[in-house]
Structures are given as structure tokens and as C-alpha cells.
Amino acid sequence: MPQTDLPRSGPLQTLEFRIDATQPATRELRVCAIITSPEDGDVELFLPTWTPGSYLIREYSRHLSRVEAFEAGTEQPLPCLKVGKNRFRVEAPGDTRIELRYRVYAHELSVRTADVDSCHAYWNHCCVLLWPIEQTDLPADITIEHLKDWSLSCSLAATPARANALGCVASTLRARDLAEALDSPVLIGSTKRLEWQVHGVPHAIVLDGLGTVAPPPSLTTDLTKIVEQAASVFGDSLPYEQYVFLALFADEGYGGLEHSDSSTLLMPRTALTSKAKYRDFLTLAAHELFHAWNVKRMRPVEFWNYDYEQENYTKLLWLMEGWTAYYDDLLVTRAGLMSPTDYLATMAKNVQNMLSAPGRFALSLEESSFDAWIRLYRPDENTRNSSQNYYGNGAVAAMCLDLTIRRTTGGKYSIDDALHSLYRSTFDAGRGYELADVHAAIEAIAGAEVVEKLTEFVMGPLDPQLAELLADVGVKLTFRDAGKPFLGVAFRANTTTIASVTKGSPADDAGIAPDDEVIAANNLRVKPGNWQTLLAAVGEVAEPMQLLVARRGIMQTLTVIPTSGMGTAKLVVDAEASDEQCAARNAWLGEPSESQG
Ligand SMILES: [Zn+2]
Known part of the structure; x- marks a missing residue:
């Protein structure tokens, strides 16, 4: 996205946020919100409890600290009361310009949270912006100060970075309302940006945290093909004026979060170096991009206006x-x-x-x-x-x-x-x-x-x-290893402790339960990793097996009768399929x- 001058503010009041990300080693963002109290005084502000696209209440307000209010431009304090888990009320006469100062602890690298360290700063505004509850339609100017060697990426319109007195730089983003601000995550760092166009619409991917891993040379042409395929479902048209993939790479972790004009992708950096994992990366990008139509624009009526403070229910x-x-x-x-x-x-x-x-x-x-x-x-x-x-x-x-x-x-x-x-x-x-x-x-x-x-x-x-x-499309559903002895248990990784028991399975019928530690099967010692070998050696369909288990530290012998297993589903192209x-x-x-x- 080319950086442009911001449009002039209209007759409406504009909220102002200043986010200081110049001390990333502190893992904190220092935020200042400048708001004007309504005519009858007092203003109540809230922080979202969840991020749209990830349906769990996450209580972001637990990361706020030192929330204080002042008359704007002075050190004159104003009463600032916490009135709910994610709400604050500032007491002030009507039409007072208020400066609310607070800090946000940012140490969680996921697509939906905030993570600031010496290598980068990434955040969703759901974790950062305390917004007046009555003013969710107001536009906001969000000025972000950051290290001058870093570049800022966000789908919001931004002013060019300007140097400040402390040797850092600042850019101002303009969000037309709360919903747009919360839908526009920010990534700052020594990132690599690749750009291309599809149907004349600018697209970019910003790569963060790659270290010495080089992106595949085909990355932008591959993403172009995916965007074209997504657009072709919707009449070859793109619903946005520009789109940016914010790609976070780390040692481990996986996730994606959709936004209207951007998405965040999180993958291990080594994903770009293996054919299968790179395909997973492209699939993740395709998934989040497809949400630009399905979820971010076309969405259920109950999600038309989000309630950012509590669960929003949908059956869809x-x-x-x-x-x-x-x-x-x-x-x-x-x-x-x-x-x-x-x-x-x-x-x-x-x-x-x-x-x-x-x-x-x-x-x-x-x-x-x-x-x-x-x-x-x-x-x-x-x-x-x-x-x-x-x-x-x-x-x-x-x-x-x-x-x-x-x-x-x-x-x-x-x-x-x-x-x-x-x-x-x-x-x-x-x-x-x-x-x-x-x-x-x-x-x-x-x-x-x-x-x-x-x-x-x-x-x-x-x-x-x-x-x-x-069969209509010449594909056969088959099952590998069908008929082998089946018990219906899964173990916790690298242990002999039962993680889950399938309801209605032989293990369930035998009374085997999650957390049981399996010691032996037919008097043979069960060890981490040898279960399948042991079951193949001593298990037979319809033949009772003795399992010695420890349950809450007490030994028990349970009799389980394996059934004939379904096997593992395989879908294969039918070599004998007709031309049709x-x-x-x-x-x-x-x-x-x-x-x-
Ligand atoms: Zn999704």
C-alpha cells in the first residue's frame, strides 16, 4: 500500500491515541488516549474481551497497568475509577479534554494478541485501545512511535513516518471507527515486504522473524494464483482496495486471523523450507484471504455489529x-x-x-x-x-x-x-x-x-x-488396515497414560478411562511408544485382553475385548473412473x- 496523506477530519470529533513502542525491551506499550468528555461530564471506556475471529473471552484487560487520567496537556489528575473488569470511568466536567495514560504488557505471540520485544512489535488493537463506550462511531487517529530502523505495516491509511526529537519515528494511522481500528493489526520490525497486484489491486506480504531463512522465489506468484482463485468464486472481483498478509515466523506456533483488508499468519519459519509445510503455509494464507469475503464482509446478521465485551452467539x-x-x-x-x-x-x-x-x-x-x-x-x-x-x-x-x-x-x-x-x-x-x-x-x-x-x-x-x-467425481473411499484389533484409546504423547477413550468403544465398555496409566497388556510391559507393536502382537479381534492399569495409584486389571477396527480413511483417484x-x-x-x- 502506498503511504498517503490522511484525509482531513470531518465535522465529527476525532479520537486520538498515541502508542509509544520505542522501548520494546520493556515488553510494554505506553498508550495515551485523548478524549473529550460528553456535555454531562464523565466518560466510561472499555477494552474488548475478545478478538473477532477467535471465539473465546480472553480478558485482555488483565495486561493493562497504571491507568491514570489527567486534564489534557497538564499533570492535573482526574479521578479514574475501575468500574468493571475491562471498564474505567473518568470523572470530569462536561467538554473536558482528558488524557488517559496507561501501559499494556505485550508478551504473547499469537495472531490475536500483542507481542513486543527487541525483534518486533505486533498487536491487535483489541488488546490496546481503551475506547469511550458511547463513541464507537468516532474516527480515530492512532499515532505510533517506534524505532527508526523498523518499518510499520497495517492496512489502515498511514502518514509517512516522520522523525521525532528522540531519534525515533512516528506515523499516524486513521481508523474510521472502532470496528475498523480493531480490525487492523499493526506489525513493526525489520521486516521484508513483497508487493504485487491482482486485477489491478495492490497486495503485499510482510515477512517478520524469518532470520536467515529466505522466502521461496515463487511466493508472490503462488499467492497471486490463490487470490485469483478466491476472486473467481465471487465473479472475479476483489472486495478490498488493498490487502496485506502480515506473516509472523517463529520457532514454533501456528495460527491465522482474518481481517477485512489484511490477515495475520503465524508459522514456524522452517515451514518455508519444506514442500509440504510450504503448502500448509499457502493453505493458511488461502484460508484467511477467503475470509475477506466469507466472515469479514458476508457474515451472519448476529455478527453485523460485534459486541466486543461479551460472547456473540451464532449457529453458523x-x-x-x-x-x-x-x-x-x-x-x-x-x-x-x-x-x-x-x-x-x-x-x-x-x-x-x-x-x-x-x-x-x-x-x-x-x-x-x-x-x-x-x-x-x-x-x-x-x-x-x-x-x-x-x-x-x-x-x-x-x-x-x-x-x-x-x-x-x-x-x-x-x-x-x-x-x-x-x-x-x-x-x-x-x-x-x-x-x-x-x-x-x-x-x-x-x-x-x-x-x-x-x-x-x-x-x-x-x-x-x-x-x-x-464416486460421482471418480474418487474412491477406502480404509487402510481395516479389520485390525481396535480398542478406542489414545495416549498422551510419549507416555502410557490414556488421553481419551472413544465412547462406545471396547475400552469404554471395559471401563478404561482417561488418566489411567497402562502398565501391561496380557502381562507384557507397556512402554511409551510400544503400544501399537504390542497390540499387533497380542491383540486379537473378539479375544479378551487383560490390561493392568494404575488408576489414582491403585492397580487394577481390566478385561477388554477388541473389535474389528474401521481402519484409516483414504481417498484415492479411481483409475477406472469414466470420462464423465x-x-x-x-x-x-x-x-x-x-x-x-
Ligand atoms: Zn477461519
Whole structure:
């Protein structure tokens, strides 16, 4: 994005924030908010408790300290009371210019938080800006001071960096209101910026924390292809005036967060040096980019105006996240950056996770969406039995819906058409969508019976006719190692302690429970890492096995009877598929390029 002069402020008052990031070694941002009290005096300010896109209350206000108020430009203190976990009230006469000073501790490197150290400064304004509760529509000028060797990246319009007296530089960002400010994270550091255009729209990726790792030479051309594929779902048009990927690299960690005109990606830096991990990076970028349409613009009516202080409930995360998770791998495949074989292997993992976890019979995709705040972000040993993941299972449900639309319309329409139509009828019309709008978009292209299928997928137990649907596109669902002895236990990494027990499995029937330490199977010692070998050696389907376990320190012998295992799901191209099936597959995944084989 070229840096431009800010537009002049209109008749409205403008909030002012000054963020001092010039002492990154302190891990603190020093913030000053300049606000004018309303006519009747006193002003109440709040800090968000969560970041849109990540549905868990995270209580960012625990990182605030030394919140003090003064008459602006003086050291004359004003009473500043904490009136809620994330709220402060400044007592002042009407129309008083108030300077609120505070510090933000910033030591959490994730896409949704704030992290400041000697190498970089990254933050979401959700963690940083105390905003007057009555003034969420006001524009804000956010002036950021930082080290002069660092450069600042943010999707907000910015003034050119200007030097200050202390040998640092300052830039001012302009947000048109609270929502835009909170939707625009800031990255400052010795970053590398690469730029390109798609359909005449400027795009950039800012790479932070790469160390001595060099970005792949094809990075911008690969991202160009992905952006083109995403745009093609929505009539070859881009919804933003510019877009920037903020890519944070570290030793470890993984995550992405979507914004309207930017996204943050977090990956291990070595991801760029292996073919498979680089593909994961591209998939993550595709996922967050796709959210520029699905979630950041087209979104449920209940998310049209966020409440940044408490849980915002929706039953539609299976569409917001599930469909996006379906498209991320699909866009990379259609862009020719993942082979159909690799695409099917990736989707097979989702299928395996879905089939092997009975939670899909306990809680529908709709209910799992609604419960995101208390389940998905707070997994425990029983999650696989009690809930389903609206990302992975949502992606499988989206694939089934897509294949159903293709089947019903003889390949004339797909889920692409349903999404584009939903986008036009709701976001383009200036409103959020409801389930009825989703139904209308599908019914218009594929009829009421496909709407019924969708209802089956998202409101009932998720148990689609996968093999039958995949056969339409010349893909076979098979199971590796089917029929081997199955118990239904998973161990904690590098231990012999049970992490989870699948409900209804032989282990569950035998009374084996999470936290049990397995000492021996049929009198043979179980050690970390030897379980599979041991089970293969002594386990037999329908033959009772003795497991010696320690439960709360007391030994017990339990009898478990293995059943015949489902095996591991595999999706493979059917070599005997008809021309019609192959054509349907190519229409779905894109024509494979020669290099992909
Ligand atoms: Zn997402």
C-alpha cells in the first residue's frame, strides 16, 4: 500500500491515541488516549474481551497497568475509577479534554494478541485501545512511535513516518471507527515486504522473524494464483482496495486471523523450507484471504455489529469456518499448487477425524457453532465424544453439499454459485445473512431437496453418504488396515497414560478411562511408544485382553475385548473412473497441471 496523506477530519470529533513502542525491551506499550468528555461530564471506556475471529473471552484487560487520567496537556489528575473488569470511568466536567495514560504488557505471540520485544512489535488493537463506550462511531487517529530502523505495516491509511526529537519515528494511522481500528493489526520490525497486484489491486506480504531463512522465489506468484482463485468464486472481483498478509515466523506456533483488508499468519519459519509445510503455509494464507469475503464482509446478521465485551452467539460457524476450511485446500489445488492426490489425502484426514469421533452424533454442527465459546477453544478428553469440530467436519459437510449440488444440477452449479449468490443477496445489499438466506441461495440453483440435505448435515448427526457422493467425481473411499484389533484409546504423547477413550468403544465398555496409566497388556510391559507393536502382537479381534492399569495409584486389571477396527480413511483417484466422472473431478478440483501428474 502506498503511504498517503490522511484525509482531513470531518465535522465529527476525532479520537486520538498515541502508542509509544520505542522501548520494546520493556515488553510494554505506553498508550495515551485523548478524549473529550460528553456535555454531562464523565466518560466510561472499555477494552474488548475478545478478538473477532477467535471465539473465546480472553480478558485482555488483565495486561493493562497504571491507568491514570489527567486534564489534557497538564499533570492535573482526574479521578479514574475501575468500574468493571475491562471498564474505567473518568470523572470530569462536561467538554473536558482528558488524557488517559496507561501501559499494556505485550508478551504473547499469537495472531490475536500483542507481542513486543527487541525483534518486533505486533498487536491487535483489541488488546490496546481503551475506547469511550458511547463513541464507537468516532474516527480515530492512532499515532505510533517506534524505532527508526523498523518499518510499520497495517492496512489502515498511514502518514509517512516522520522523525521525532528522540531519534525515533512516528506515523499516524486513521481508523474510521472502532470496528475498523480493531480490525487492523499493526506489525513493526525489520521486516521484508513483497508487493504485487491482482486485477489491478495492490497486495503485499510482510515477512517478520524469518532470520536467515529466505522466502521461496515463487511466493508472490503462488499467492497471486490463490487470490485469483478466491476472486473467481465471487465473479472475479476483489472486495478490498488493498490487502496485506502480515506473516509472523517463529520457532514454533501456528495460527491465522482474518481481517477485512489484511490477515495475520503465524508459522514456524522452517515451514518455508519444506514442500509440504510450504503448502500448509499457502493453505493458511488461502484460508484467511477467503475470509475477506466469507466472515469479514458476508457474515451472519448476529455478527453485523460485534459486541466486543461479551460472547456473540451464532449457529453458523459451520459456514463461516467450515466452508472456509473447505475452500482453503481447494483454492490451493485449483491454483495448481497442490496435486489432486495430495488434496484427497488432506481431505481424507478430515474424513478420518469425522468418522472416528462419535461427537458428531452428540452435538450437531449448528450446536457446536453456538457452543464455540465453551467447547472448541476449551477442548478436553471428552470433546471427541461430546462435540464436533466445525472446521474439519464443517469442511466435510461443505464438500458433501458441493458434490450434492453438482450431482443434482448435472454439474451446472456448485457451492461456488451458492456462496456468490449469498454474498450478492446479503452483503451487497448491506445486511447480514440468516439461515433462510443460505437456504434461498441453495434452493435457487439446486432445489429444495438439496436444502434438505444441508439441513441433514448441519442440524442432525453428521453421517453423509460419502462413498456414493465421491464416486460421482471418480474418487474412491477406502480404509487402510481395516479389520485390525481396535480398542478406542489414545495416549498422551510419549507416555502410557490414556488421553481419551472413544465412547462406545471396547475400552469404554471395559471401563478404561482417561488418566489411567497402562502398565501391561496380557502381562507384557507397556512402554511409551510400544503400544501399537504390542497390540499387533497380542491383540486379537473378539479375544479378551487383560490390561493392568494404575488408576489414582491403585492397580487394577481390566478385561477388554477388541473389535474389528474401521481402519484409516483414504481417498484415492479411481483409475477406472469414466470420462464423465473424470470431467466432474476436473470441474471440481481444476485440471491437473502436467507437473502435478
Ligand atoms: Zn477461519
